Amino acid sequence: MQYVSTRATKASAPQPFSSILLGGLAPDGGLYLPAEYPQVSGEELDAWRTLSYASLAYEILRKFATDIPDADLRALTAKTYTAEVYRNARASESSADITPLRVLEQNGDGTLLLQALSNGPTLAFKDMAMQLLGNLFEYELAKEGAELNIFGATSGDTGSAAEYAMRGKQGIRVFMLSPLDKMSAFQSAQMFSLQDPNIFNIAVAGVFDDCQDMVKAVSNDLPYKLTQKIGTVNSINWARVVAQVVYYFRGYLAATTDNSQKVSFTVPSGNFGNICAGHIARMMGCPIDKLVAATNENDVLDEFFRTGVYRVRKPLETYHTSSPSMDISKASNFERFIYDLVGRDSGRVRDLFHKVETAGGFDLSGKLGSDGDEWAQVSQYGFCSGKSTHQDRLATIRDVQDDYGITIDTHTADGVKVAREYMQPGVPMIVLETALAAKFNETILEALGMDAERPPGFEDIESLPQKFIVMDTDVEKMKRFITTHTGL
Known part of the structure; x- marks a missing residue:
């Protein structure tokens, strides 16, 4: 399976899955898509009806990540989609069902x-893809002994899902932008209460689109992106999107x-x-x-x-x-x-x-x-x-x-x-x-007229100490901040 950019020129060469995994935008500023969509037969749909979520994820992802060995991909999906990770099911649900x-x-x-x-x-639904992305990133970086500085933007849920998926991951730092005072108190607390040394929260004086524009501006500065080893977890990253394909098939098969x-x-x-x-x-x-x-x-x-x-x-x-x-x-x-x-x-x-x-x-x-x-x-x-x-x-x-x-x-x-x-x-x-x-x-x-029920462990999240900085919509200042905190 090869990937092409939505803005490709004749000089643009198709890329395999592993080559686009850690990045976001293509060098030409476009987004990656498969050169052609893999097809699912009726026989496959029938066979998938009895699979666990992890096994279904493997069957779908193997059509897209053809350069990752089957055994490794199966292990990654099995590690990701477990009842232990997706444990916040309501009383009427089984966490083993995942979705x-x-x-x-x-x-x-x-x-x-x-x-x-x-x-x-x-x-939040962002966990469905982000947990897999964290494991894929760690897997790919370990092969090369490399590092990755994730630079992303969130309007509320992507940030915390990315940070929880990447905290403690070897060789990964996260720089996450969010619009100042535009998220719910719970969303802000989920992100800003993380004290992990590889997590950096930046509240931007603007709206989400300002944050997203800054991510694209940095991603389009190819020399800086290469030097600072910049990657992304926003949905401009193809792996984020393809991981979400799985629950559409799951929903269809269950209904x-x-x-x-x-x-x-x-x-x-x-x-x-x-x-x-x-x-x-x-x-x-x-x-x-x-x-x-x-x-x-x-x-x-x-x-x-x-x-x-x-x-x-x-x-x-x-x-x-x-x-x-x-x-x-x-x-x-x-x-x-x-x-x-x-x-x-x-x-x-x-x-x-x-x-x-x-x-x-x-x-x-x-x-x-x-x-x-x-x-x-x-x-x-x-x-x-x-x-x-x-x-x-x-x-x-x-x-x-x-x-x-x-x-x-x-x-x-x-x-x-x-x-x-x-x-x-x-x-x-x-x-x-x-x-x-x-x-x-x-x-x-x-x-x-009443509070929403909270899963165990989230009762007083808003009262936890918070760590973040406030910054204007200044791309050059943002670059300097990243450079200072990566040491690259």
Whole structure:
């Protein structure tokens, strides 16, 4: 399996999985994708129905990481996906299931299910990929006796998931940017309370998009990136995305009994990484009908899928909401889908994303590509979308609690609200859980008048000592900080 950049030129050589694992952006500024998507047969789907999550992860990942020996890859997935690591299951769930499904609604309109993805150490779906990424990084670095300085950005959950996955890993340091005062108190405490010497938290005076832009700027400085051994764990890293493909197959297999059936997924969406993994699964042959992007008030993606116009918002136009992990107005992973949408024309992708940087967006509502396909081509990939507001979140949290006795977090509430708009008989609709409600207790208290339940060990996390620095959106100052603390 070889990988190409979404912005590749004729001079760009395809790369194997191990060569792109530790990096983020390609040297040309694009994102990596497989030269072609591996296909899954009906026979394979049948055989996968009885597998453990770890074994399923191995079967899928071996299609993408063909240069990692099978025995090593099997050992890495077995080490990652255990009941011990994913131990924060609710009383009604078995941690051995890793990502159990729960039925929320079953009526004439269809079946609505919730796929639990937040049983990992930081109580968010990011753990599903990040725990594997930590083990893959350590494995690859150990082969060369090398070091890696991870430079990433978080709107809330990526940071803590990365830091918990990388703490104590040999040869790895983490420099994580987050928007100052834009995360929940729980999210901030999860990150800033870590005292490990290889963890550096930097709160940026701006919004998430400012943090993300700084990561891209450093990644695009190739001499600095090479000298300082910079890697990334944001979803611009291909391994993050491919690890998330696994739970789409898991959700499909758990919701159906044979391969003649289809399911749909609704995904709370900000940076387009999670739903991009669904797109990859669908391209591989997972029988997915619809992929529904659920946004909050920062509705860049909803606007695109409704109109064909991708219009990036400026920092002052980005709302600070009660589902803060989706307070994003420039979706990094969106480029991967656009690459497929325009027929894998890397020159066209370069032109479109140059317009993003210079004009703030692009318009695909007319013709797409040289073959003249209409905008309706988007529907062939299964995408549709919807939007949720703070009042929608409060109402949905109350509704799910009252009807099913389940407390969902604010982002998952965005997903449930939008999912109901696209339910149809005979096609189960699976909402991907974003996090446990405890991470957003301020809004849970507002919605329900009571605190969200916390797993053991998280009772007083906000009272722990916190270690972080505050910095302006200054790329050169950031580089100096990294250099000072790596000693390279």
